[in-house]
Amino acid sequence: MKDFKFYSPSEILFGRGVELKAGEMARKHGATKALVHFGGKSAKESGLLDRVCAGLSECGIKYETLGGVQPNPRVSKVREGVKLCRDSGVDFILAVGGGSVIDSAKGIALGLPYEGDVWDFYCGKAKPESVAPFGAVLTVAAAGSEMSDASVLTNDDGSLKRGFSSEMLHCSFSLLNPELTFTLPAYQTACGCADMIIHNLERYFSPAPNLDVTDEISEAVMRVVVKNARILMSNPRDYDARAEVMWCGTLSHNDVTGSRYNGDWASHQLEHELSGMYDIAHGAGLSAIWGAWARYVLSENPSRFARLGEKVFTIPHFEDPVAGANKTIEKFEEFFRSLRLPTSLAEAGIFPDEKILAEMSEKCTFFGKRKIGAFKKLDGNDILKIYRSALR
Amino acid sequence: MKDFKFYSPSEILFGRGVELKAGEMARKHGATKALVHFGGKSAKESGLLDRVCAGLSECGIKYETLGGVQPNPRVSKVREGVKLCRDSGVDFILAVGGGSVIDSAKGIALGLPYEGDVWDFYCGKAKPESVAPFGAVLTVAAAGSEMSDASVLTNDDGSLKRGFSSEMLHCSFSLLNPELTFTLPAYQTACGCADMIIHNLERYFSPAPNLDVTDEISEAVMRVVVKNARILMSNPRDYDARAEVMWCGTLSHNDVTGSRYNGDWASHQLEHELSGMYDIAHGAGLSAIWGAWARYVLSENPSRFARLGEKVFTIPHFEDPVAGANKTIEKFEEFFRSLRLPTSLAEAGIFPDEKILAEMSEKCTFFGKRKIGAFKKLDGNDILKIYRSALR
Numbered sequence: 001m002k003d004f005k006f007y008s009p010s011e012i013l014f015g016r017g018v019e020l021k022a023g024e025m026a027r028k029h030g031a032t033k034a035l036v037h038f039g040g041k042s043a044k045e046s047g048l049l050d051r052v053c054a055g056l057s058e059c060g061i062k063y064e065t066l067g068g069v070q071p072n073p074r075v076s077k078v079r080e081g082v083k084l085c086r087d088s089g090v091d092f093i094l095a096v097g098g099g100s101v102i103d104s105a106k107g108i109a110l111g112l113p114y115e116g117d118v119w120d121f122y123c124g125k126a127k128p129e130s131v132a133p134f135g136a137v138l139t140v141a142a143a144g145s146e147m148s149d150a151s152v153l154t155n156d157d158g159s160l161k162r163g164f165s166s167e168m169l170h171c172s173f174s175l176l177n178p179e180l181t182f183t184l185p186a187y188q189t190a191c192g193c194a195d196m197i198i199h200n201l202e203r204y205f206s207p208a209p210n211l212d213v214t215d216e217i218s219e220a221v222m223r224v225v226v227k228n229a230r231i232l233m234s235n236p237r238d239y240d241a242r243a244e245v246m247w248c249g250t251l252s253h254n255d256v257t258g259s260r261y262n263g264d265w266a267s268h269q270l271e272h273e274l275s276g277m278y279d280i281a282h283g284a285g286l287s288a289i290w291g292a293w294a295r296y297v298l299s300e301n302p303s304r305f306a307r308l309g310e311k312v313f314t315i316p317h318f319e320d321p322v323a324g325a326n327k328t329i330e331k332f333e334e335f336f337r338s339l340r341l342p343t344s345l346a347e348a349g350i351f352p353d354e355k356i357l358a359e360m361s362e363k364c365t366f367f368g369k370r371k372i373g374a375f376k377k378l379d380g381n382d383i384l385k386i387y388r389s390a391l392r
Numbered sequence: 393m394k395d396f397k398f399y400s401p402s403e404i405l406f407g408r409g410v411e412l413k414a415g416e417m418a419r420k421h422g423a424t425k426a427l428v429h430f431g432g433k434s435a436k437e438s439g440l441l442d443r444v445c446a447g448l449s450e451c452g453i454k455y456e457t458l459g460g461v462q463p464n465p466r467v468s469k470v471r472e473g474v475k476l477c478r479d480s481g482v483d484f485i486l487a488v489g490g491g492s493v494i495d496s497a498k499g500i501a502l503g504l505p506y507e508g509d510v511w512d513f514y515c516g517k518a519k520p521e522s523v524a525p526f527g528a529v530l531t532v533a534a535a536g537s538e539m540s541d542a543s544v545l546t547n548d549d550g551s552l553k554r555g556f557s558s559e560m561l562h563c564s565f566s567l568l569n570p571e572l573t574f575t576l577p578a579y580q581t582a583c584g585c586a587d588m589i590i591h592n593l594e595r596y597f598s599p600a601p602n603l604d605v606t607d608e609i610s611e612a613v614m615r616v617v618v619k620n621a622r623i624l625m626s627n628p629r630d631y632d633a634r635a636e637v638m639w640c641g642t643l644s645h646n647d648v649t650g651s652r653y654n655g656d657w658a659s660h661q662l663e664h665e666l667s668g669m670y671d672i673a674h675g676a677g678l679s680a681i682w683g684a685w686a687r688y689v690l691s692e693n694p695s696r697f698a699r700l701g702e703k704v705f706t707i708p709h710f711e712d713p714v715a716g717a718n719k720t721i722e723k724f725e726e727f728f729r730s731l732r733l734p735t736s737l738a739e740a741g742i743f744p745d746e747k748i749l750a751e752m753s754e755k756c757t758f759f760g761k762r763k764i765g766a767f768k769k770l771d772g773n774d775i776l777k778i779y780r781s782a783l784r
Contacts, residue, residue: 001632003407008400015395212632213616213640220608240393240604248605256648 002208004259010147011173014247018175019137022052022094023059029133029172031092033062035085037105038096039069043139048180052096052137064088072154072161072275072282073100075119078107085112085132093134095171098192099143099282102136106151106169109134122153122162131166135173139180141246142192142283144199144253146174150260154276160363161276165260176250178242186233190339191283193229193245196252197222197332198286202265203258204308205297205375210258218257219311221248226312226335233339266373267293270386273360278350287336288348292390294329297376298322305329346392357387394600396651402539403565406639410567411529414444414486415451421525421564423484425454427477429497430488431461435531440572444488444529456480464546464553464667464674465492467511470499477504477524485526487563490584491535491674494528498543498561501526514545514554523558527565531572533638534584534675536591536645538566542652546668552755553668557652568642570634578625582731583675585621585637588644589614589724590678594657595650596700597689597767602650610649611703613640618704618727625731658765659685662778665752670742679728680740684782686721689768690714697721738784749779 013021026034034056036049043049049065056063066081084090085108093112095105111118112132120126136146145151149170152163181189200218203210210218225248231241251257270293271285280288298305299322306324309315313331318324333343342348352360361384364372371377378386405413418426426448428441435441441457448455458473476482477500485504487497503510504524512518528538537543541562544555573581592610595602602610617640623633643649662685663677672680690697691714698716701707705723710716725735734740744752753776756764763769770778 001635003405003410006404006406009403011401012398013395014398018395211636211639213613213636213643216612216616217609217643220612221605224605224608243393244603244605247603251605251609251648256643 001211002206002262004262006255006259007149007167008147008170008254008256010171012147012176012250013173014176016177016179018177019048019052019180020055021175022135022137023055023057023061025135025173025175026056026061026092026094027059029092029135031061031133033064033088033090034092034094035081035090035108036063036065036094036096037069037081037101037108038065038067039098039101040067042183043067043096046183048137048139049096052094056094061092064090069097069101069104071100072158072279073104073107074156074158075107075122075153076156078104078111078118078153081108082111082118091132093132095134095136096139098138098140099145102143102145102171103151103153105134105136106145107153108132110151110164110169119153119155122164128166128168131168133172135175136171137175137180138246140184140188140192141181141242141249142195144196144249146171146176147250147254152272158279159276161272174250176246178239178246181242181246182237184236186236187340188281189232189236190229190341191281192249193225193339194283194287194336194341196225196249198267198290199252200257201290202268203260203263205264205304206258206262207374208262210262214258219308221251221257222312224248229339262374264373264375266375266378269364269372270383273364274345274350277356277360280348280350284341284348287341287343288345288350289386289390291329291333291343292386294332296382296386296389297373298325298329300376344392345390352387357384360387393603394598394654396654398647398651399541399559400539400562400646400648402563404539404568404642405565406568408569408571410569411440411444411572412447414527414529414567415447415449415453417527417565417567418448418453418484418486419451421484421527423453423525425456425480425482426484426486427473427482427500428455428457428486428488429461429473429493429500430457430459431490431493432459434575435459435488438575440529440531441488444486448486453484456482461489461493461496463492464550464671465496465499466548466550467499467514467545468548470496470503470510470545473500474503474510483524485524487526487528488531490530490532491537494530494535494537494563495543495545497526497528498537499545500524502543502556502561511545511547514556520558520560523560525564527567528563529567529572530638532576532580532584533573533634533641534587536588536641538563538568539642539646540652544664550671551668553664566642568638570631570638573634573638574629576628578628579732580673581624581628582621582733583673584641585617585731586675586679586728586733588617588641590659590682591644592649593682594660595652595655597656597696598650598654599766600654602654606650611700613643613649614704616640621731654766656765656767658767658770661756661764662775665756666737666742669748669752672740672742676733676740679733679735680737680742681778681782683721683725683735684778686724688774688778688781689765690717690721692768736784737782744779749776752779
């Protein structure tokens with residue numbers, strides 16, 4: 001059993017209307033002038049932005065706004081945010097959006113007190129001494145950034161996607177109102193559910209066993225996601241199902257289902273190259289690659305896969321753990337397909353040739369500088385094989 | 393479904409030897425001079441205190457020590473601690489012990505910056521404006537105070553036990569080494585397991601339903617406690633079982649198994665009068681009273697009790713939920729008895745007469761000023777009936 005650290009200090013308010021507390025919460029964390037950071041037009045058109053900004057004003061907090069964060073958020077937008085904050089005296093960043101917006105806000109919070117370029121943190125050239133305080137109003141249940149210590153950015157031409165983690169990167173507060181996710185398109189809801197499932201699986205496939213209670217909690221979270229994701233495909237305005245999925249998304253990445261630092265993370269790293277290269281949705285990239293990864297590493301510990309299927313999908317106990325493991329992988333793929341998510345690159349509409357596969361594999365190892373994974377360590381050759389077997 | 397707040401900012405280090413990090417962690421939280429606060433002689437004799445103090449010295453942190461915290465910790469000891477801290481310039485309180493020691497340390501942390509008497513907070517006369525920072529080295533898996541926002545103290549003659557909660561009452565850090573619990577007597581281990589089970593049950597019997605994922609997590613935690621408590625009865629030095637129980641104790645009171653503020657808490661309030669009056673162990677008081685409470689309130693929602701038994705003890709599904717509910721209550725009592733814990737006041741060695749029962753009931757309602765419970769609201773008359781039915 002591996003030792004672990006648990007640190008998840010973000011204050012969460014969960015329920016209808018909690019976005020109205022943004023002003024109060026920002027003031028509690030010292031804001032005098034906030035940057036309200038968001039993505040596309042939906043935050044504006046739905047009236048959410050107005051409600052949040054009105055809440056800030058009521059609490060005497062001035063604000064600037066900066067929209068236009070795209071999925072796989074770009075470092076250029078972060079640089080723009082840092083400049084705007086400096087020019088206008090902003091001392092608090094408020095993300096209104098999903099994981100991309102929160103990750104971009106974290107980037108701005110990192111960059112604001114730093115003299116160099118914020119990308120330095122993401123490519124390992126610098127460590128932060130401080131960050132500006134920041135919080136979130138969550139509108140997409142998926143990435144878990146609202147309670148994680150991580151931020152993932154993509155460079156400007158979209159070819160390089162890199163994450164940075166620090167205990168300074170926890171939101172001061174996150175406001176979770178499930179109603180704000182009612183209008184998400186089915187595809188985005190599905191991608192979010194895949195993302196949270198994989199956040200659990202990355203932690204589940206730890207080389208040193210987790211605590212049994214940690215596994216049991218993770219299995220519980222996955223069961224609830226599977227059940228409620230299916231409900232949302234036919235009834236996207238089901239408050240209870242939205243609430244289950246939203247809280248599951250947060251719990252899937254705040255380390256209560258396993259310490260991130262003891263997890264595997266190969267699937268995420270394999271996917272980062274895919275979405276860096278093709279700009280597909282993160283959740284769809286994950287569902288497209290996970291089965292190929294799972295079959296490639298299965299022999300390391302087939303019983304682990306078999307237990308997973310028994311607990312999450314109630315598959316029968318097989319005499320042969322390899323049979324149980326294969327059944328488990330099938331069940332996850334069946335679940336992803338039931339959400340109309342791809343389980344191969346072809347299904348994701350991606351048809352890389354051998355040259356591109358080799359390029360992605362190279363980049364995934366930081367050009368030979370690292371192996372990925374922990375359940376099974378994977379070098380460039382392993383990675384190439386997994387990409388190949390994910391093709392269709 | 394009820395809205396909730398989740399806030400659990402304590403930094404947890406979990407594993408063998410983490411007590412050696414006490415100095416480093418205290419320094420991180422600004423300590424220059426610490427009060428090392430502990431209970432009886434076992435912390436001294438085991439060498440734990442020396443290791444912790446050596447760690448403080450290595451990090452340049454001076455310290456004072458104050459032992460003698462007793463179970464159901466007394467406010468007089470807290471006052472002594474506050475005076476010692478003031479006289480000697482202490483700016484950080486480090487609890488080395490279980491829930492009683494941590495609760496006493498929280499009391500000192502509250503009292504240190506406060507001009508009045510610290511008991512004011514516990515009887516609702518004052519609210520804190522600030523607290524001194526504090527952390528814990530945990531030696532008993534039970535109360536969950538290492539990650540909760542609560543502290544419970546008893547007045548000097550032992551007749552009044554009162555809790556105080558505040559978001560300021562979270563430990564800055566808690567160090568959890570399961571090995572430190574190897575030498576706990578079986579009875580104390582058992583009491584700890586009962587305490588954490590009841591922390592789950594108090595949250596489980598919320599009048600407004602919890603999220604399903606929250607119930608599933610709570611059921612998972614209870615299953616793991618039940619399994620590993622039994623292992624520890626025959627093998628107290630089983631690291632894995634100690635680790636499961638220790639982390640379950642923390643999770644049972646950090647609100648991931650349900651918001652404390654949405655819970656019932658009647659069992660705790662019924663027990664507070666018992667242990668205030670008779671100074672029995674908290675866990676034993678809880679196991680002695682819970683069944684009587686459960687049978688008294690069962691009719692509010694028998695299906696809730698039935699589901700609980702199905703999930704935690706795999707009891708069969710009964711057509712009649714009342715039958716399932718009764719089976720569930722029996723199963724919990726059977727579990728408590730398997731740990732040699734009492735399931736009635738007589739088994740706890742307590743034989744109050746009618747006059748004392750009436751006195752406890754009166755005190756439990758703050759002399760008619762409050763009802764207790766939330767799953768079912770209970771007045772003095774209800775409370776008296778529950779005490780009576782708990783007699784044997």
